[in-house]
Amino acid sequence: MNTSTTTTAISVERTTPASVLRDARHLSFWAEHAAPIGLVALVIVFSLLTPSFLTLGNVSAMLAAAAILVILAVAQSYVITTGGIDLSISATMTFGAICFGIAFTAGLGFWLSALVGIVGAALIGLINGLLIAKGKVTDFIATLGTLSVATGLALIFSNGRPISVLSPELLQLTTGRIGIVGYPFILAVIIGVIAWVVMFRTRFGLHVQAVGGSEEAAVANGLSAKRVRIAVYLISAVLAGVAALLLVARVGAAEPAINTSYLLNSIAAVVLGGVSLTGGKAKIVGPILGALLLTALSNGLTLLGVSQFYQPLAVGLVVVLAALLTRFQKR
Amino acid sequence: MTTITSPTALDTDLVLSAEGIVKNFGNVHALRGASISMRRGEVTALIGDNGAGKSTLVRCLSGIHHPDAGTIRINGSDVDFHTPLDARNAGVETVQQNLALIEDLSVWQNFFLGREQTRGFGPFRFLDSRAMRSKADEMLGGLAVNVPPVTSKVRRLSGGQRQAVAIARAAGWGSPIVIMDEPTAALGVQETARVESVIKRLQDSGVAVLLISHNFDQVLRLSQQVWVMRAGNAVAGRRAVDTDGDELVALITGAKAA
Ligand SMILES: Nc1ncnc2c1ncn2[C@@H]1O[C@H](COP(=O)(O)OP(=O)(O)OP(=O)(O)O)[C@@H](O)[C@H]1O
Ligand SMILES: [Mg+2]
Numbered sequence: 001m002n003t004s005t006t007t008t009a010i011s012v013e014r015t016t017p018a019s020v021l022r023d024a025r026h027l028s029f030w031a032e033h034a035a036p037i038g039l040v041a042l043v044i045v046f047s048l049l050t051p052s053f054l055t056l057g058n059v060s061a062m063l064a065a066a067a068i069l070v071i072l073a074v075a076q077s078y079v080i081t082t083g084g085i086d087l088s089i090s091a092t093m094t095f096g097a098i099c100f101g102i103a104f105t106a107g108l109g110f111w112l113s114a115l116v117g118i119v120g121a122a123l124i125g126l127i128n129g130l131l132i133a134k135g136k137v138t139d140f141i142a143t144l145g146t147l148s149v150a151t152g153l154a155l156i157f158s159n160g161r162p163i164s165v166l167s168p169e170l171l172q173l174t175t176g177r178i179g180i181v182g183y184p185f186i187l188a189v190i191i192g193v194i195a196w197v198v199m200f201r202t203r204f205g206l207h208v209q210a211v212g213g214s215e216e217a218a219v220a221n222g223l224s225a226k227r228v229r230i231a232v233y234l235i236s237a238v239l240a241g242v243a244a245l246l247l248v249a250r251v252g253a254a255e256p257a258i259n260t261s262y263l264l265n266s267i268a269a270v271v272l273g274g275v276s277l278t279g280g281k282a283k284i285v286g287p288i289l290g291a292l293l294l295t296a297l298s299n300g301l302t303l304l305g306v307s308q309f310y311q312p313l314a315v316g317l318v319v320v321l322a323a324l325l326t327r328f329q330k331r
Numbered sequence: 332m333t334t335i336t337s338p339t340a341l342d343t344d345l346v347l348s349a350e351g352i353v354k355n356f357g358n359v360h361a362l363r364g365a366s367i368s369m370r371r372g373e374v375t376a377l378i379g380d381n382g383a384g385k386s387t388l389v390r391c392l393s394g395i396h397h398p399d400a401g402t403i404r405i406n407g408s409d410v411d412f413h414t415p416l417d418a419r420n421a422g423v424e425t426v427q428q429n430l431a432l433i434e435d436l437s438v439w440q441n442f443f444l445g446r447e448q449t450r451g452f453g454p455f456r457f458l459d460s461r462a463m464r465s466k467a468d469e470m471l472g473g474l475a476v477n478v479p480p481v482t483s484k485v486r487r488l489s490g491g492q493r494q495a496v497a498i499a500r501a502a503g504w505g506s507p508i509v510i511m512d513e514p515t516a517a518l519g520v521q522e523t524a525r526v527e528s529v530i531k532r533l534q535d536s537g538v539a540v541l542l543i544s545h546n547f548d549q550v551l552r553l554s555q556q557v558w559v560m561r562a563g564n565a566v567a568g569r570r571a572v573d574t575d576g577d578e579l580v581a582l583i584t585g586a587k588a589a
Contacts, residue, residue, distance in 0.1 A: 201457045203447045206436070210444055213433035220395055220431035222416035222445035280435040 035289035046300035067184035073269035075239035083279025091150035096121030096244035101163030101254025118241035125237020129230030212279030352401035363563035379560030394418035439467035
């Protein structure tokens with residue numbers, strides 16, 4: 001049967017102000033751009049409700065507070081693009097922080113200790129990657145397991161006590177700034193830019209998207225899905241290791257805390273950023289904006305004097321709303 | 332197993348031969364010792380009912396499956412494909428029945444998947460998307476009637492356009508062996524004619540083509556050699572000039588023994 005001689009040419013899409021207005025009538029537009037729209041809306045609402053929200057000091061504090069989550073969201077975005085998920089990301093960060101703290105206490109100095117922390121975190125990522133790619137364990141189960149393992153190791157290594165770290169380099173990291181933007185956020189932005197370039201401009205990034213889109217088709221085209229999967233879990237863990245340094249710098253100590261909210265927020269930021277959990281559709285800017293949104297949300301609520309107890313509730317509502325919206329995304 | 336040889340077979344002309352290929356998926360015996368061969372400059376057809384094992388054989392020849400037993404020879408020497416890359420490097424390009432396209436990537440990204448062109452030096456190598464786009468455009472232009480822009484996502488293409496993309500991708504690299512698993516299954520009249528002319532063009536340039544098809548007219552029109560598969564075996568081989576549709580039907584259903 002002849003069914004396809006009448007196929008129509010496909011129009012090439014361009015973004016113009018008119019097209020934006022036209023698109024805004026569709027739910028898919030809001031779904032596609034949930035993070036930037038939500039961020040702008042939050043900023044408007046909070047600045048109306050409290051004048052202290054949009055002050056230089058508070059913006060600077062928000063950016064500083066957002067840095068860790070931005071890095072974790074970028075990391076999580078790589079994993080989720082392949083259709084996986086890294087539940088161990090915050091436990092890996094904690095473990096990296098403890099490794100750093102122990103190495104520093106042992107007198108290795110800042111840079112070597114930072115390396116120890118990142119390598120320690122990377123080991124967890126390697127285990128994740130091997131379990132998932134070679135062991136064929138479901139990503140959910142594998143990283144749930146390593147979440148527990150990394151948390152346990154952090155407790156064992158630290159004896160359950162915070163390791164205080166007094167390092168001039170760390171102090172520099174927390175207090176250093178260019179304009180109102182502190183070093184942690186600059187580091188996060190640099191990582192974001194590199195992550196974007198790698199995802200959208202290199203072979204590796206294309207392979208990450210391909211494996212997430214269809215592992216079967218990717219393999220049929222000669223890609224190694226195993227290598228890609230191991231690599232994304234490694235990337236996730238290494239970035240968690242970098243975030244660990246910011247965490248220690250922020251707290252002034254390496255704490256064997258569980259940090260579950262970082263895990264949930266990293267996934268929430270990616271969902272807010274419009275990345276589908278089924279994989280294949282990569283986004284980097286979206287998750288970064290999602291991380292900023294979540295940070296602005298908790299900052300604004302705090303300024304308004306809303307009890308800490310309500311914050312998880314607010315984050316939860318925002319994420320569920322975003323998740324509902326993603327159903328209306330254009331495929 | 333009886334070995335099937337054709338009367339005019341000259342061993343030096345065999346570009347590819349598969350002998351006694353066995354492939355089981357658990358209790359499913361998809362291939363039970365199938366043997367086929369392809370000759371240089373010929374279109375070889377592979378026919379058989381649904382589930383006969385044609386695609387499984389194709390996937391063994393293109394490195395997706397590793398046969399449980401049997402040998403594959405290319406130009407007379409044994410090959411052992413562990414990945415699709417091995418097959419590609421040995422000169423085998425394939426249009427899989429499922430097309431093996433990635434929906435969320437653009438046409439040009441699909442074209443170059445696994446063989447991307449990059450620019451830069453050392454570890455700083457970036458995709459040369461402009462070069463890849465124009466090459467993909469060129470490769471696709473000769474084939475599709477309604478050429479989709481190479482920057483469009485495969486998800487947005489019609490079934491026929493997807494098939495055209497997968498065929499242009501396999502045919503465009505100058506490989507000596509091209510396998511097409513039901514390449515015209517979703518195509519309209521004009522597109523089918525185009526694909527058939529692509530197959531002829533490949534043949535004229537010395538490429539050995541393996542064509543899997545359920546369309547006997549097409550098979551008899553295009554091919555020189557026909558292999559018939561039934562229940563995991565290649566039960567008969569015929570020169571296209573020595574057979575007709577009725578005989579092929581009888582061979583497929585088993586009404587006629589080889
Ligand atoms: N990955 C797999 N796992 C399990 N069984 C499989 C797999 N691939 C193929 N089979 C089985 O092997 C047999 C042969 O399938 P195959 O796809 O090779 O048939 P085919 O000749 O290509 O049929 P069609 O004309 O419908 O494309 C079928 O019974 C099928 O169910
Ligand atoms: Mg088939």
